[in-house]
Amino acid sequence: ILRETFKKLPPEMIETNFQVRGKVVEFALILPNGKRLPIDSKWVAGKLILALERETDQQKKKEIIEEVEKEVMRRIKEVKQYIDPDLTWSQAIAAVPDSVYAVCKNAHLKAREENVILMPYSMVLPLLLYIYRFHLQYAISLDLESLQNHLIAIAKNLEEMENILENKIYRGATMVSNAYLEYKQLISRIKSSIEEIKLKGSKEVKKLK
Incomplete structure (x- = not known):
């Protein structure tokens, strides 16, 4: 999904398969100072979302939501590993499907503690444009x-x-x-x-x- 979204940006703003600490992250926003903002959008728990959409029993839906949030927590820990003071910005982005973001209750706080920005797919492009403009206008040495x-x-x-x-x-x-x-x-x-x-x-x- 994000690959198509990033086609709207100039090629020099986005790097794919960015390597940091021996790991590869899908995308990275290239900031004006040369550093990267890691962006991970992988979501492997698609079955949980389908199950949540089909389930009608409220108790079972609650249990599925708990599983969804556990998966999000796991993704946050993984995305944290892409932060490197020498190569990247002090934060990284964990993008998830909008339906996943909507049911998260505790993951947002966990992400903040880990210097990870949790956001839905639909908000990635507007935020990246804002971050890039901010760095361009208020560039720190x-x-x-x-x-x-x-x-x-x-x-x-x-x-x-x-x-x-x-x-x-x-x-x-x-x-x-x-x-x-x-x-x-x-x-x-x-x-x-x-x-x-x-x-x-x-x-x-x-x-x-």
Whole structure:
């Protein structure tokens, strides 16, 4: 479906079979700064949609919707792997059939947490045009954008480190409690530094507008 949609765009705006981290994503929007916005539109659970359309029992329809959303969640995790601070924008797009998008309740929040934009097929073209125009009009320098993307990745890693401290080290070994507290303080300082850099970066972006 999207292949036909993208024929409406200039060839230099869309790349097919874009490779990132050893994986291939169907499409990518080529942004003005040379980076790519990964776009995945594969949907393999067509039988679930057909079953949902035919089902009349409300309880069974609810069960099918739950299965549909589980499949969407799985797709979101897969699409997240296409994000690379050196090659791509800080987000990726997971496009799904309009009928799938309409029944999702929790997947939108999950997508946001994973820096994935979940959207129906019918909205892909308008959004891509908006994103491209936005980048063209308010272009951020390549170095600054790369910095912002890496800061996002660092912040996520710090969250994982903190979870490990909470769930494994602190609970499993009281003898390292002092090290635990020091570690927590260091993480807090790093997070504060990251927020300061992001804030300064945002101010620089505003100056460019």
